[in-house]
Amino acid sequence: MYDSSTASNQFINAESTFPVAIRAWEGYLIDQNKSIYTIKAFRGDIKLLASYFSPDKTIGSVTTKDITNFLDWMNNERKVPCSPKTNSRRITSIKSFFKWLNTFGIIEQDPAAAIDQKPVASPIPEILTKEEVDSVMTAANVYRTQKKPDARNLLLLQLLLSTGIKKSETLGISKNHIDREDPEAPKLHVRYANSGNRAKERIIDLPASWLAVLDEYVEQYRPMDMLFPWSPRRLEYLLEDIGKDAGLTKHLSFAMCRWTCFVKDYVEGVPLEVIRSKMGVSQVQWREIFNKIKVLADTYTGKAEQAA
DSSP: OBOOTTTTTOOBOTTOBHHHHHHHHHHHHHHTTOOHHHHHHHHHHHHHHHHHSOTTOBGGGOOHHHHHHHHHIIIIISSSOOOHHHHHHHHHHHHHHHHHHHHTTSSSSOTTTTSOOOOOOOOOOOOOOHHHHHHHHHHHHHGGGSSSOOOHHHHHHHHHHHHOOOHHHHHTOBGGGEEOSSTTSOEEEEOOSSGGGGGGOEEEEOOTTHHHHHHHHHHHHOOSSBSOOSOHHHHHHHHHHHHHHTTOSSOOOHHHHHHHHHHHHHHTTOOHHHHHHHHTOOHHHHHHHHHHHHHHHHHHHTHHHHHO
């Protein structure tokens, strides 16, 4: 039996009901340094599974047929739509939950082991063309020359288009994460507070021209520690304003800047391993990502529009 000190010290066995098991599993996930977002999603998925059964259903009585029936109900009978991506994640949650129960000897057989996990390819993202990159950079630079100069828009946009970092990584940048020892080759150290994400930490080259914008920004806003001491939504608004000023019909976002950065790198001949490392993704993730980058290359250069 498994006893988690983070799960109210409750022993669980095959006769335990789902609420007790879920609390213990949540404690286990915390001990494994899983992110709060992963834990929240997994917990919600198993609670949905539990709601399908009677309240007194024990974890040891769940069969493969029970799980198959649940998945069929979720996809075909439940009135709340379930996207392929959500369906895939819920299967992952279920398989993870029962594998944990089986691994720790709480149940003798894993009823989810026979459930097929079909990977779901995410849609091709929308990116900027080379001309649109020039347009948004010009629009962002205008803020630096207005009556009350503001370098924040250009600082954010140039950072995203040159590094491809995610929104969460942007919000986590501290001023001491910027290495400007060599002014001609500054670098950004992408760090994570959660030790479970240490494998994603990396060092990314920054354009030398960005440092001048950074100095203006620091002089204007005087951030104490975090480079962008703003809410996620505030930074999203900055990008949206830039997109509108540039006359885009697209919605300029963190994701769009991220993908544009890597497609641009690919078109310009940056080595593939450098791009993968810059993205902070595994070799397995890279296979699908690289296929998308190749497809998007013509969009960036404008060849796709010419062909249409």
